[in-house]
Amino acid sequence: MARVWLPDLAMPQTYIRPELFFAWHAQSLLVVDNRGECGDAESLTGFYFREARFLRTLRLTVNGHPPWLSQVAVETPTSLRFDYVHPEIAEFGGGGTGQSGDVTPVDEQGVPQRALDVRVCYDVGIAGLQATVDITNRSRQTVTAEVGWMLDADFADIQEAQGDKREQEAPVCREVTSDGLRFRYEHTELPYEAHCVLSGDGDQRVTDSTASARLTLQSQRSARVLLGVHPRDYLDPLSEDDVADREQVWRKWRDELVRVEAPRNTIAEQILTRNLGDFASFPLLQGQPDEWLAPQAGVPAYPALFGRDAITAGSMDVSTFTWPRGRRTGVPLLTIDEARP
Numbered sequence: 429m430a431r432v433w434l435p436d437l438a439m440p441q442t443y444i445r446p447e448l449f450f451a452w453h454a455q456s457l458l459v460v461d462n463r464g465e466c467g468d469a470e471s472l473t474g475f476y477f478r479e480a481r482f483l484r485t486l487r488l489t490v491n492g493h494p495p496w497l498s499q500v501a502v503e504t505p506t507s508l509r510f511d512y513v514h515p516e517i518a519e520f521g522g523g524g525t526g527q528s529g530d531v532t533p534v535d536e537q538g539v540p541q542r543a544l545d546v547r548v549c550y551d552v553g554i555a556g557l558q559a560t561v562d563i564t565n566r567s568r569q570t571v572t573a574e575v576g577w578m579l580d581a582d583f584a585d586i587q588e589a590q591g592d593k594r595e596q597e598a599p600v601c602r603e604v605t606s607d608g609l610r611f612r613y614e615h616t617e618l619p620y621e622a623h624c625v626l627s628g629d630g631d632q633r634v635t636d637s638t639a640s641a642r643l644t645l646q647s648q649r650s651a652r653v654l655l656g657v658h659p660r661d662y663l664d665p666l667s668e669d670d671v672a673d674r675e676q677v678w679r680k681w682r683d684e685l686v687r688v689e690a691p692r693n694t695i696a697e698q699i700l701t702r703n704l705g706d707f708a709s710f711p712l713l714q715g716q717p718d719e720w721l722a723p724q725a726g727v728p729a730y731p732a733l734f735g736r737d738a739i740t741a742g743s744m745d746v747s748t749f750t751w752p753r754g755r756r757t758g759v760p761l762l763t764i765d766e767a768r769p
Contacts, residue, residue, distance in 0.1 A: 448472065450728040453506040454554040454674065454713035456659075457586075457731045463497050464488065464510035464548060471592040472728060474584075475557050477659035478714075479732055481589055482611070482622040485580035488548055488561070489640075490514040491537050491573050495546050505709035506553075512546040514573070515539055532567070543567035544645075546575070554674055554713055555666045557657040561628075565645035575630075575653055576640020581611035583620050590729055602636040608655075609634050621660040628653040674713040677720055682708040 448470060450459045457476040460466055466473040466486040475483035488495065495512035503509055515535040532540040545564045550557065565571045581600055588594050598615035608625040626632050629651040630641030641653045666674075685704055690697040710723035712733060725734040 445728070448728065449500065449502060449508055451502075451504075451506050451508045451550060451552045452709065452727050452731060453552045454678070454711065455731070456552050456555060456557065457727060458508070458550055458552050458557055459728045460486070460508065460550070462500070463494070464500065464508070464550075465494075472586075472589050474589065475657055475659075476586055476731065477555065478661055479586045480618075480620055480659075480661075481584045481586065482581055482620065482659040483557075483579065483624075483657060484582040484584070485578055485637075486559070487578040488512070488546075488576075489578060490544065490546065490563075490575050491535075491539070495544070505706060506551060508550045510548045510550075512548070513542045514544045514546060515541055517541050539571055539573065540567040540569065543571050544573060554671045555659060559655040559657070561653045561655075562650060563643065563645070563653070564650040565647055568647050570644065570646050572642065572644045574633075574640050574642045576626075576633075576638055577655055578638055579609060579611075579624055580637060581613075581622050583611075583613040583615070583618065586729070586731065604634050604636060609636065609639055619662045623658045623660070625656040625658065626654070627656070674720060677717070678711055678713055681711070681721060 447462055448459055449462065449464070450457065452458070455478045458466075459470075459473045459476070461470045461473055465488070466475065466483060474481040475486060490512075491514075493515070495514040496516035497510060497512055499511045501509040501511075517533075534540050543566055545566055547562045549560045549562075551560070559577070561575055563573070563575055583598075583600065584594060585596070588596075596615065596618065598613060598618070601612040601614055603610045603612065605623070607627070608623060610624070611622040613620040624639055626634060626639040626641070628641060630643040630653060632639075632641045634640075639655060641651075643651045643653075645651060685708060688697055688700045688704070690700070711721045712724050713720045714733075715722070722733055724731045
């Protein structure tokens with residue numbers, strides 16, 4: 429069979445730090461490992477707000493065990509999606525399903541192998557993180573499972589996390605609240621707080637290190653469990669109205685950026701569109717209103733304002749973008765219709 433090369437369908441992608449996945453929005457940043465977890469396996473992982481790590485541990489469990497990862501999707505700069513199954517095959521019987529007989533093997537808790545589809549979406553907000561778990565029972569019997577997260581905080585600075593060496597450290601107080609778990613940093617000069625709020629379906633249970641829900645699902649039924657992480661900075665805390673105002677300004681600016689069409693080179697069009705999306709994700713939305721669109725230096729290691737990077741990015745602001753070989757067909761659309769030599 430002859431091989432057919434389709435250059436218009438080929439778009440190579442380059443990943444920096446492929447062992448990590450990250451999502452960000454304004455002053456918030458989530459860094460996870462390639463299993464979708466924050467923990468000791470990778471020193472930089474965690475949920476950060478204004479460069480401080482408000483969650484050190486964020487690890488999904490089903491019946492106390494990590495589910496088996498099947499796929500990962502980076503949907504936008506602000507969101508990550510991880511798909512799991514539980515439990516993974518313990519007795520392989522052959523075939524694509526791993527089962528060749530009429531009886532489905534079960535784990536030590538009586539759950540049929542691969543009974544549960546688990547989808548986890550992490551959505552990063554301007555000042556918070558929303559984790560959503562959608563779980564569906566794909567087996568033919570009713571299944572009971574406890575789904576939740578292991579949680580911890582250390583409030584390290586992102587550069588301390590990067591170097592895996594602390595320059596400031598203090599005890600962390602853990603308080604179980606009526607709706608979740610609160611971490612409070614007992615540093616005299618850095619009194620940070622992180623409030624983890626559990627909601628959704630099932631019978632919910634919170635300890636000083638876990639937040640979970642016990643679910644009973646009939647065949648083909650689904651449930652949803654949510655975890656909201658709300659950081660509180662002792663300097664310039666943001667109210668809901670503050671967040672809404674910043675979100676409105678950012679969305680308006682983003683929606684007014686130039687759009688690019690390149691009918692003769694769709695790969696170039698896709699690359700530029702993705703780059704525009706990345707560019708639009710960097711404003712810090714911090715300080716006074718006329719400072720909100722100042723960009724951060726870069727993720728995951730430098731989610732802060734550096735003068736050189738702000739000036740460089742500002743000089744390439746695509747809201748005033750022009751291209752000598754293109755033709756404007758109405759603002760903010762740019763059509764490139766000339767083939768390059």
